[in-house]
Amino acid sequence: MKCIFLKVVQAFMLMLILFEFIEATEEGTLYVMEFNVMSEYTPDKRRYISINGYNETYGPEIRVKSGDTLNLKLNNWICSEEEAAKDDAIWKDYCSTALHFHGVVPLANEFDGIPNLTQPTIGYGESYWYNFTIDKSTCGTFWYHAHSSVQYGDGLRGILVIECKDYDDHVKKTVDSVTDVDELVSGVVTMKRKSNVKGLAQHEVQEEIITLSDWYTDWNFEILKDRVLSLTGGTDPKLDGSLINGKYSDNETIKLRSDTNYLLLRVINSGMSGTQVFHLDGFQLIILETDGILIRPFIVQTLTLAVGQRYTVLVKLKAESNVIRMVNGCNKMMGYITKQWWFYKDNAHLRLSQNPSDVRIKLLPGYTKTELYRDLEPLQEESKKLGIKADPDATFEFNYAYYKDEQTKLKYETGMYKVNNRTYSEYLKGPVSLPEVNKTYDMIINALDHMRHPWHMHGHHFQVVSLGTGGEGQLYKDVQEGKAWDLYQNDLRHWAQTGKTPMIRDSINIAGNSYAVLRIKTELPGKWLLHCHVDWHMMKGLGIVFEVPAASKNGTEPVTTEPLPYSTKEPNPSAVVHSVVAHQNKSKVIAVYIIIMAAIDGAFYWLLM
Numbered sequence: 001m002k003c004i005f006l007k008v009v010q011a012f013m014l015m016l017i018l019f020e021f022i023e024a025t026e027e028g029t030l031y032v033m034e035f036n037v038m039s040e041y042t043p044d045k046r047r048y049i050s051i052n053g054y055n056e057t058y059g060p061e062i063r064v065k066s067g068d069t070l071n072l073k074l075n076n077w078i079c080s081e082e083e084a085a086k087d088d089a090i091w092k093d094y095c096s097t098a099l100h101f102h103g104v105v106p107l108a109n110e111f112d113g114i115p116n117l118t119q120p121t122i123g124y125g126e127s128y129w130y131n132f133t134i135d136k137s138t139c140g141t142f143w144y145h146a147h148s149s150v151q152y153g154d155g156l157r158g159i160l161v162i163e164c165k166d167y168d169d170h171v172k173k174t175v176d177s178v179t180d181v182d183e184l185v186s187g188v189v190t191m192k193r194k195s196n197v198k199g200l201a202q203h204e205v206q207e208e209i210i211t212l213s214d215w216y217t218d219w220n221f222e223i224l225k226d227r228v229l230s231l232t233g234g235t236d237p238k239l240d241g242s243l244i245n246g247k248y249s250d251n252e253t254i255k256l257r258s259d260t261n262y263l264l265l266r267v268i269n270s271g272m273s274g275t276q277v278f279h280l281d282g283f284q285l286i287i288l289e290t291d292g293i294l295i296r297p298f299i300v301q302t303l304t305l306a307v308g309q310r311y312t313v314l315v316k317l318k319a320e321s322n323v324i325r326m327v328n329g330c331n332k333m334m335g336y337i338t339k340q341w342w343f344y345k346d347n348a349h350l351r352l353s354q355n356p357s358d359v360r361i362k363l364l365p366g367y368t369k370t371e372l373y374r375d376l377e378p379l380q381e382e383s384k385k386l387g388i389k390a391d392p393d394a395t396f397e398f399n400y401a402y403y404k405d406e407q408t409k410l411k412y413e414t415g416m417y418k419v420n421n422r423t424y425s426e427y428l429k430g431p432v433s434l435p436e437v438n439k440t441y442d443m444i445i446n447a448l449d450h451m452r453h454p455w456h457m458h459g460h461h462f463q464v465v466s467l468g469t470g471g472e473g474q475l476y477k478d479v480q481e482g483k484a485w486d487l488y489q490n491d492l493r494h495w496a497q498t499g500k501t502p503m504i505r506d507s508i509n510i511a512g513n514s515y516a517v518l519r520i521k522t523e524l525p526g527k528w529l530l531h532c533h534v535d536w537h538m539m540k541g542l543g544i545v546f547e548v549p550a551a552s553k554n555g556t557e558p559v560t561t562e563p564l565p566y567s568t569k570e571p572n573p574s575a576v577v578h579s580v581v582a583h584q585n586k587s588k589v590i591a592v593y594i595i596i597m598a599a600i601d602g603a604f605y606w607l608l609m
């Protein structure tokens with residue numbers, strides 16, 4: 001009798017193990033989609049770019065899993081035929097396009113979406129296929145956006161969520177670790193050693209996407225052409241408003257389900273320029289993700305996002321949480337544009353009379369403009385994935401400033417940003433060559449101007465080894481003294497003494513008259529951008545291109561990369577729509593089955609004898 005019972009248990013355990021294995025060996029799903037990109041007008045005649053007729057300045061949300069394949073066809077109808085035919089570089093830029101998948105790393109250079117660098121530009125009436133498989137290690141919150149002219153602020157953008165088991169488990173473990181905690185305190189969350197992940201009810205956690213973006217009343221193209229790129233044009237046009245989830249309106253609501261105990265928010269700054277501040281009145285924000293990197297849960301009260309940055313935050317609701325006020329501040333030249341939205345349960349009474357202008361963003365609890373690069377520590381597995389070692393193989397220095405002298409104006413017909421005395425378009429023609437692939441490099445970025453800029457790295461995540469808070473000046477590897485140098489040395493000591501890992505991400509604010517030290521490991525050959533994500537600034541030259549060489553066949557000697565082969569702009573034959581097939585590697589399954597059977601039988605034999 002005992003024997004039969006044990007056999008039943010054995011068979012059941014075996015089934016469980018096998019089920020998991022088969023699931024894990026499944027090939028990803030193939031998603032085929034088409035983006036028809038065209039210009040539309042808002043009711044008050046503001047021209048914007050719409051994807052597939054969407055009525056807002058965001059296209060459809062793409063939600064896939066790690067390992068899935070995307071076949072995305074983009075059809076460009078941004079301009080009229082007449083506009084596209086204009087013999088004018090600014091018009092040509094706006095009428096052609098290419099799509100960048102922001103933060104999706106690793107992704108081959110040919111899918112990075114940089115017109116005339118990683119792909120041919122998609123002209124008026126032309127189509128282009130983006131066909132790639134998302135790496136198994138890529139997971140989290142991302143976005144896609146145009147990388148031509150100032151199109152994305154006009155609407156050529158959207159959210160890309162890549163789901164995976166590690167992310168879900170991390171959410172569940174964090175929920176389990178804070179579920180019995182009465183009062184959450186800012187700082188690192190103490191995680192339970194053994195987490196009862198399986199026992200958690202999925203419905204308890206309600207996921208919402210919160211996109212934050214600045215907004216300009218006038219058509220971006222006009223602002224660019226008539227103001228920013230004019231002879232007397234400044235660097236930052238006046239910002240007119242802020243969008244939450246694409247909406248200009250204030251006091252909008254997001255419904256909470258009646259059984260929601262936790263909110264899981266994916267917060268994204270997908271704007272053109274303004275740093276965004278995010279706060280929930282009376283609630284702590286447990287940060288779980290920085291730009292596609294899972295981190296040790298860290299609690300803050302107010303979140304600050306540079307353009308391009310994404311965070312996942314978990315919010316533990318209280319029994320009486322029927323109404324939660326969301327406060328958003330969009331940073332403009334002087335001060336903030338302030339908005340409030342509401343999360344609410346059906347039976348809640350909304351106090352819409354509360355005025356967001358009463359809120360002083362700078363007085364929000366925990367408000368800071370400083371990046372938390374010492375606190376937002378990646379999970380160990382994430383650090384391992386990147387494989388960044390303690391010392392760099394080489395260090396590069398990039399110094400940027402804004403030039404509006406007569407000579408610059410004569411040459412570029414407007415003031416320009418330059419990095420090491422060259423503009424972005426000059427780097428497009430002649431990238432900085434990094435010596436080798438599979439090496440660790442430090443990039444020192446020095447701000448010689450007084451403004452804050454959100455820098456974004458293509459094709460790589462970076463570790464933030466050191467970062468100034470603003471005003472301490474530049475870091476020069478040959479000078480080795482001064483405030484910035486002392487801060488840098490202090491950070492190096494900190495990492496050595498604590499054994500902690502610096503924050504890892506792909507976008508970061510660098511303060512004015514300051515510096516950053518970003519560490520990367522070159523893994524993918526190609527030409528990659530490192531640029532300010534304020535589109536106006538990029539149009540005025542603020543970015544560089546660096547080239548990672550491909551290893552030669554013997555794996556050591558670097559060779560110069562050849563131009564990428566583009567067969568055609570027409571639909572790729574591999575992109576034919578077909579139903580999803582879940583391939584199961586039968587021989588592997590059988591082999592594992594036999595091994596498990598043998599192990600279990602052995603264990604039972606040992607137990608019973």
Ligand SMILES: [Cu+2]
Nearest residue numbers: 453532534537
């Ligand atoms: Cu900038």
